[in-house]
Amino acid sequence: xxxxxxxxxxxxxxxxxxxxxxxxxxxxxxxxxxxxxxxxxxxxxxxxxxxxxxxxxxxxxxxxxxxxxxxxxxxxxxxxxxxxxxxxxxxxxxxxxxxxxxxxxxxxxxxxxxxxxxxxxxxxxxxxxxxxxxxxxxxxxxxxxxxxxxxxxxxxxxxxxxxxxxxxxxxxxxxxxxxxxxxxxxxxxxxxxxxxxxxxxxxxxxxxxxxxxxxxxxxxxxxxxxxxxxxxxxxxxxxxxxxxxxxxxxxxxxxxxxxxxxxxxxxxxxxxxxxxx
Numbered sequence: 001x002x003x004x005x006x007x008x009x010x011x012x013x014x015x016x017x018x019x020x021x022x023x024x025x026x027x028x029x030x031x032x033x034x035x036x037x038x039x040x041x042x043x044x045x046x047x048x049x050x051x052x053x054x055x056x057x058x059x060x061x062x063x064x065x066x067x068x069x070x071x072x073x074x075x076x077x078x079x080x081x082x083x084x085x086x087x088x089x090x091x092x093x094x095x096x097x098x099x100x101x102x103x104x105x106x107x108x109x110x111x112x113x114x115x116x117x118x119x120x121x122x123x124x125x126x127x128x129x130x131x132x133x134x135x136x137x138x139x140x141x142x143x144x145x146x147x148x149x150x151x152x153x154x155x156x157x158x159x160x161x162x163x164x165x166x167x168x169x170x171x172x173x174x175x176x177x178x179x180x181x182x183x184x185x186x187x188x189x190x191x192x193x194x195x196x197x198x199x200x201x202x203x204x205x206x207x208x209x210x211x212x213x214x215x216x217x218x219x220x221x222x223x224x225x226x227x228x229x230x231x232x233x234x235x236x237x238x239x240x241x242x243x244x245x246x247x248x249x250x251x252x253x254x255x256x257x258x259x260x261x262x263x264x265x266x267x268x269x270x271x272x273x274x275x276x277x
Contacts, residue, residue, distance in 0.1 A: 024052040028059065035066040039074070042081070047074035047184075050083045054090030054197045064097055071101040076183055083189045085215065085277070089196025089222075092134050092173075095204060100178035102186055102205055108177035109150040112204035114158070114245045116167035117224075129224060130242075133200075135171035147174045160249045167243055175204065186211045189277060190259060194218040203246040203257045213259040215277060220256030 026033050039049045049070060057064045074080055082098070103110045115135050117127065136142050138151060151172055164170075190202050190213060199218045205211045223240020230237065244252045269276045 024050060027052045028055050031060055031062075033060065035060075035062060038066075039070050041077075045078040047077040047080045048083065049074075049081070051087055051094060051198075053087055054092070054094050054201070056091040056093050064093070067094065067097050071098070071182065074182070074184075075101075075180075079185050079187060080182055081187045081189055084194055084198050084201060085189055085191040086193040087195065087198040088193070089198045091132070092197055092200065095197070095201045096134055096175075099175035099204065101181050102208065102211060103175050103177040104181050104208070104210060105177045105179055107208060108175070109147045110175040110177075110208070111150055111154045111172055111247065112175050113173035113200060114160075115171045115173075116164045116169075116243045116245075117171070118241050119166055119168050130171050133224075134173050136174070137169060137171055143172070143174060147172075150174065154247075158247075158249060160243075160245050161251065162243060164243060173204070182210075187214050187261075188212070190215040190218050190257070191265075191277075192216055192219060194256075196222050199252050199256060200244070203252060206257055206260075207247055212261055213257060214261045215259050215263050216265075217258050218256040220252045220254065222252040 023037055027038075038051070039047065042048050055063065099110070099112070113135065115130070115133075117130065130136070131142075138148060143151075151174070186205075188202060188205060188211065190198075194202055194215075195218075199220050199222050202213055202218050206213055221240075222244050224242045224244075225238050225240050227236055227238050229235070240253055246252060246255075246257065263277050266276045268274045
């Protein structure tokens with residue numbers, strides 16, 4: 001086969017990426033999008049929920065109520081699959097809502113993410129950007145004494161892979177159970193394009209006894225990235241401005257999250273003929 005060289009920039013897509021499927025293509029753009037398209041029953045009483053992108057509740061005011069209703073609807077399913085493959089990220093709103101149904105009472109509070117901000121703050125950016133990520137410092141009024149006790153327990157055995165001497169004191173994302181979690185095993189389906197806030201979503205639930213991560217290693221990029229122009233060359237670069245750590249002490253950047261169950265794409269999925277994963 002001989003192919004001509006293209007004079008245009010082409011972008012290639014995985015045929016099984018959620019966000020390019022026609023069924024989900026308007027999820028972000030249409031505030032009146034039919035959210036019921038996102039969930040369905042699979043065979044043998046297995047529930048399925050697709051999340052094409054981590055939009056905020058401001059973008060879709062109906063989304064929070066829909067997610068809560070969906071969790072209740074599938075509470076007693078045989079298993080529950082949350083599909084976040086090729087989800088490019090966004091906000092942590094969906095993570096915060098679903099955590100109430102994924103974290104069991106005996107694991108609550110659950111410390112899901114630890115992050116450090118560059119201490120020089122040359123970005124002139126308010127730390128409210130951390131609060132929008134549900135990251136709070138140890139003495140924050142938004143954390144309870146019970147939360148701080150859970151942080152103390154984690155700190156006793158927690159070691160990061162990098163020195164953080166050029167960074168702030170840690171900020172913590174603390175998740176809670178609502179006391180009425182899903183009663184079934186939960187499988188979070190990920191791939192190499194599970195990115196940014198979706199990478200945080202994956203790592204946040206890693207280690208919970210009722211949750212398994214399935215697929216291939218996530219992209220991992222998550223660091224409150226900003227653009228900078230180098231002063232001499234004026235080359236534009238984009239770099240992370242926080243160190244964002246997982247519960248295992250590794251950064252999200254450069255590592256991503258390893259699945260509990262590795263499931264690669266096969267040839268039929270690569271050709272877009274079936275979704276083998």
